[in-house]
Amino acid sequence: MSDGQVAVLGECVADGFVTGSARGELTLRVLPGGSPANTAVALSRLGTPTRFLGRLSHDSFGALFRAHLNASGVDLTGCVSAAEPSTLAVATLDESGQAAYSFYAEGSADWQWSTAELTAERAGDVSCLHTGSIALVHAPGADRIEELLARIAARATVSIDPNVRAGFVDLAVYRERMLRWCALADIVKLSDDDLEAIHPGEEAERACDTWHAAGARLVVVTRGPEGALVSLDGERVTVPAPVVTVVDTVGAGDSFTAALLHRLRSHGLLGGRLDTLDLDRAGDAAAFAARVAALTCSVPGADPPWARDLTGDGSPRARLP
Template sequence: MIAVLGECVADAFTDHRPADPVGMALRVLPGGGPANTAVALARLGTAARFLGRLSHDVFGDLFRAHLASSGVDLSAAVAAGELSTLAVAALDADGRAVYTFYADGTADWGWTPDELDGDRLGPASCLHTGSLALVRRPGGEAVEEFARAVRSRATVSIDPNVRPGFATRDDYRVERWCAWSDILKLSTDDVDFLLPGVPYERACDTWHAAGARLVVVTKGAAGALISLDGERAEVPAPRVRVVDTVGAGDAFTAGLLHDLEARGLLGGRLDGLDLETAVAAATFAAEVAALTCSVPGADPPWRDRLTGRRSPGPAR
């Protein structure tokens, strides 16, 4: 089992055109990086436990239905009194989403230490977290302390998933996080924001020195850079017709963790991992991400759509 801690976000996509003075229609889809990762893991066949604060509102109902229908375990989720987070997304010419968040005082950021006791992890071999839940107040500190506490019995994976208009560079304390995480996954946009002007290889070395063993930098259509304790390799991205890139990075993370879990490599400090195996896991992850780019929104594939190695799990 892999536990994923973080936010659910209602992603509202608009068909508004600048020349249209009348108005716009919004299509709301369940999103949020951690929730997307949990869904993708479950669809691939890995038991996924979601640690989220789910609202009582209409969006909270949408999140519960979406997660449960994909096979995600919601027994560790918290019923929150606050409203859900809303993000309105506009797609640029390359299909990338630019978000405006409506998030003050919403459910995702309200974690307390009492809500994050050690039992919430359950039997998971890995905790994946990051994104806004790790930087937003008041709950970000509680999320970090929980991740530190469970490291003694689980591999810890982090995806900063930076949102430059929503949190500052100082909010993303990646070097500090590396002291208690084993896997760090970022995009090139993340690296450019966090360490502007620094080559990706040197950025990887910075985070290795801070404690992370495996650093993966996804590069969109250019594939991904894999760095394990300073040994590096490149993984190409499969060619697909891109509809949009929403959720692609989250799907990549799920594919990577799914493959490492299937190989029995999670649960500790990645002691049995070598570069060849990390590359194989990232190659599988790239296929999962590419298939997610081929459909609208964060809709990761079920395992029966994949051509690579599969493990037992739900198919559709």
């Protein structure tokens, strides 16, 4: 198995949070976000060498993204400097800290991948390529991403998080493509909300079996405070979620994905088809991921923990009460 970088492919999004309203004006606090970018930041902070593949605009949001990713130690040499504007998402938080987003993304940089830009050479010598979210479903770049996954699967583990955005992309697109993604992926991680959007009313175990049959070896379904379901070739275990005072859930799922990949890499399991992975180690990786996600929920915005925030066994050192 390879101990090379983990590459994360996808979008950076400027997350705007309303902080005030007065005299006919609305005040936004803008933070760097986007599910793939959040995942790359969380991976790098945990200590995994991480390469981000994105199209970063020359605008002020693009400068914010570069500074944020650089500060977390993410390798940006695989990025494209783009003339198009950045994507903006305005978040509304409910009483439980869950975020709903309104997207402003017409003609933005993230989705404009060309075949010439998105090459295996740009990904580099990586042990794993993770992607998902809007970049995987938004034309014209979505097809280019699937083409890259097919090319790189022969030498790297492929991980996908659909991260469904029903307000931005028609759910039919996810339903149409999900089995195709599972045929490309070794790891599929999604939330129970994603599951309900793609397979409404279906039990998680049955959906997992469908995705295993399509090709995905490891499927993890996160369930918020109820933990996560881990399914490896149909063998299953449930891991608990730590009790935490939730500030908001922004970026928690991305932190879970990053921590799952980080833990699998630390066991030397990335770089192939997960042939030596067993259910015990899959459960261990998911339990570690749940602890990292809980730490992210304990602070505002997508601000995942650093390795120094965890003890040697992955238990929280800080942030949790």
